[in-house]
Amino acid sequence: MRTYVATPKTIDSRWHVIDADGRVLGRVATLAARLLQGKHKATYTPFIDTGDHVVIVNAAKVKLTGRKDEQKVYRRHSGYEGGLREERA
Template structure:
């Protein structure tokens, strides 16, 4: 008996909605990363992108536990000498709240070309409304 290996064409992609209001940022991000990779499916294959699309709503209301709001730093570099910039989570939440969720989820995905492909299936919105109603997304609960 041979082992079943799915092909890229045979994978059925679904849409899922995760409500982040009042939930821990890390728990929402880990669930989203798992679904984007396809690890929730029985046909999961590490070298094939078999994940689903994920919509995260109410990203601005996700909670950071402990002192992370004041102490967590997000760093990025302009590419020029001395171009390292740092920003606290509190300031980033005021400026662009959805970026906190995007950074957390992207950090949990593989750092490969396939990881970038998985990241493209992520949609993060600050509020409860989203333009993907036509895709009939299913709701996912965060534990």
Template structure:
């Protein structure tokens, strides 16, 4: 039996919309990463981007388990001596709640050129509205 190898011009990319309200951050991020990579499709090919687009709405209304709100830290460095900045998850949610989901998904994708292309297919919005109604996104349930 011959193996199937997907070709870039044969791939049909769908759009999905996911409501993050009440969803656990880590479980939601793994499902989003699998969809962006295309691993849920039968035509998955590792060297070709077969993934779909994902729109996340209500990005500031997800939940985390345990005491992660106070214990989980986000770090960034300016490149200068003493330039390490840190924020807790609670502080990061107040400033940029979209970045929490984006970073969780990005760390689950390949660290290659194709991984950077996959993360660009993720659209995150804090409200319940999004500007991608023309793509007719399907509801994505976890």
């Protein structure tokens, strides 16, 4: 038995639309990541892009659990001195 390796000819990319209205942020994120990586397919190959295309609608209406809407802080740094930027959820 040989190991299956996907080739560009055998990759079938589909479009998925995810409605995030009233859904939990983390659940939507993991679903989108799984679809983008292609792990939901039987033809998944780790070193080849077998993923699908994802469109998320109503992202502003996503539900945050706990107190994330009050406490969660997203931080990014440009790499320059004083380049730390913070944004609240």
